[in-house]
Amino acid sequence: MASAPDFLSAAECADVIRAMNESPREPAQVVRAGESVLDPSLRSCFDHHFPEDHKRRIGERMASYFDDHRAAFESDADFLYGPYFMSYEKGSYFRAHRDVANHKDDPPRLAAHRWSLLLYLNGRRATGALPTFDGGALTVYETDSRLRDRRVVVVPEPGMLLLFRSSLMHEVATVLDGTRYAVAGWMSSARSPALGGPR
Numbered sequence: 667m668a669s670a671p672d673f674l675s676a677a678e679c680a681d682v683i684r685a686m687n688e689s690p691r692e693p694a695q696v697v698r699a700g701e702s703v704l705d706p707s708l709r710s711c712f713d714h715h716f717p718e719d720h721k722r723r724i725g726e727r728m729a730s731y732f733d734d735h736r737a738a739f740e741s742d743a744d745f746l747y748g749p750y751f752m753s754y755e756k757g758s759y760f761r762a763h764r765d766v767a768n769h770k771d772d773p774p775r776l777a778a779h780r781w782s783l784l785l786y787l788n789g790r791r792a793t794g795a796l797p798t799f800d801g802g803a804l805t806v807y808e809t810d811s812r813l814r815d816r817r818v819v820v821v822p823e824p825g826m827l828l829l830f831r832s833s834l835m836h837e838v839a840t841v842l843d844g845t846r847y848a849v850a851g852w853m854s855s856a857r858s859p860a861l862g863g864p865r
């Protein structure tokens with residue numbers, strides 16, 4: 667796991683949150699046995715249709731952070747899938763899951779995911795004019811052959827970029843108050859056999 671605390675400034679976070687609040691949104695789906703479905707037993711949050719130009723700009727920044735620190739990630743990932751813009755209102759959550767394929771019918775892009783990138787736009791503490799929320803911590807269940815398995819709890823901070831392997835189990839605790847805003851993208855490998863790369 668790795669993080670960059672000040673990937674975006676508070677002013678940039680405020681801009682993205684504003685654009686999210688102005689964009690249409692729909693309840694976020696999950697992929698189950700190859701199909702995208704609403705599944706409140708697993709996930710409850712909103713997916714925002716974010717303006718394309720903004721989206722491309724943020725996606726490029728996330729991908730270049732990965733590229734610049736590539737050596738640390740020991741990965742053949744070469745493109746970013748996403749980004750997606752999510753809001754979690756009071757009562758929202760994302761139960762334990764992995765961001766990779768779990769079923770033979772799952773879309774190939776899931777099997778190509780290598781690293782999950784989360785960009786947090788706000789946090790629990792007041793920062794400038796950014797909205798705050800309570801609850802909504804991310805827990806990642808790290809597995810490491812050299813270390814004992816452990817859970818790492820991440821409390822989002824505005825502007826923080828977090829990276830973890832997409833194969834790790836993780837979950838977002840229920841938001842208890844306010845709205846939690848986050849951007850998610852997946853560094854993926856075009857060489858994945860699932861995407862037609864060499865086997």
Ligand SMILES: O=C(O)CCC(=O)C(=O)O
Pocket residue numbers: 760765784804836837838848850
């Ligand atoms: O918002 C987070 O902290 C994690 C979200 C997540 O796990 C996902 O979108 O796949």
Ligand SMILES: [Fe+2]
Pocket residue numbers: 763764765782836
């Ligand atoms: Fe996830």
